[in-house]
Amino acid sequence: MTEIFGVPMPVLLGQILIGLINGSFYAVLSLGLALIFGLLNIINFAHGALYMLGAFVAYWLLNLLGIPYWGALLLAPLAVGVFGVLLERVLLKPIAGLDHLYGLLLTFGLALILEGVLRDGYGSTGMPYAIPDGLKGGFNLGFMFMPTYRAWVIVASLAVCLGTWLLVEKTPLGARLRAATENPTLVRAFGINVPLMITLTFGFGAALAAFAGVLAAPIYAVNPTMGANLIIVVFAVVVIGGMGSILGAITTGFMLGLIEGLTKVYYPEGSAMVVFVIMAIVLLVKPAGLFGKAS
């Protein structure tokens, strides 16, 4: 059997696959965080809770209304997006313009409340969510066995990331978004409704988190703490990629997922902390992040 540095090929590829899956979630979540940070200047600590909420909405849709996975993939981001719009209008807007710390504390508190309420109702062991029929099973790639659902997660995440990147970088709407990130006062003086844009951007970021949550439901089970576990790594990803950089968030997300996977193969003890070691190094060498512009 082929071995690479003493590790059998299938084991290595298996971990790379897991790394890519984790990377998919990192990328979609840090993408939403980057969008929100860019326009609202808020470090959204509730992002993990919104991801978790996405998975819960999918669970409720299935078990209360009988709406299956594919419907949830559309409806859960929509519902959480609307929830995000309300959050922005009711809670975040009044503290806009204040120090970062206020937004950070507010969203952190919000995350604790959402998690607490759902833990009270559903406990913390997690509830299973079945893989949808069309994506069950797997296929043989010749060198390894590929579960269909996991391939789907990677493809869907890549598509969402690419779509968002194109929207922001290549369309007139994206140009407005970039301009408003730089100088909201002037963009508003051009007659563009920047406050509405800010609200919708937060809603869109929340919807992205919920989308990741629905994708995660069949893999990790639906659990009130699923977001809290993930969000710390995602913040490290955002810091490494550079605050507010869209491309940075996406590439760093996938890259760090891969690095984490490889660390599991070659030095399993270090896999939980490798992301943070990289973060420390990046902060020392390039404090604005790999893709960030020094301000």
Added chain:
Amino acid sequence: MPDLLTIRDLHAWYGESHVLHGVTLSVPEGQVVTLLGRNGAGKTSTLRAIMGAGITRKGSVQLGDSELSSLAPHRIPRLGVAWCPEERGIFASLSVAENLALPPVLLAGGMSTEEVLDLFPRLREKAGGQGTKLSGGEQQMLAIGRILRTGARLLLLDEPTEGLAPVIVQQIGQIISVLRERGFTILLVEQNFKFASRLADRHYVVEHGQVVDCVERADLAAGRGRLETYLGV
């Protein structure tokens, strides 16, 4: 000519700091009117107060029949006024073409992108480049050019000649004359009196957040000495 813009007893604040103390002035339709004055006199703040851009204001700002001072900032441009800020406000994350296309067309009768590019041919050559990679003069042209498309009839230009080479200053002057001929009404903030005196139909002098003097073009010969004293030239 009837007045297009009428400002009465306009007060404005940046946070706690009271910067305008009752500005009163009017801009007749189709004319070029300048605000002259030293640094910190309140010229830029007057333009910002008209647009409601990052400033709290009280008093009356009338554009035609509409009162602007109570409107949300993004509604003001929709009535036909556009602002070219002192710092030019070219967006680094946007290309030249994107910068040019950014301000939405709000009213009929604005210039087409082609007409703007005919007026500023150098922007056409550099359309794909990054906005902030342009020279200072080109950035100024981009900043003026992009608001000509919006359909605004009143242009607020904040020191368009600041920091530019004399030959570019001359070009900007020609552009402003062309815009006047095209029927635009222009409120121009300037520190360069020589530049302003060639263009303007009326000069206001701003000091300590108030309008302290007004000289019409016809009285310029008599008033020149007075204006130069205010400006300390």
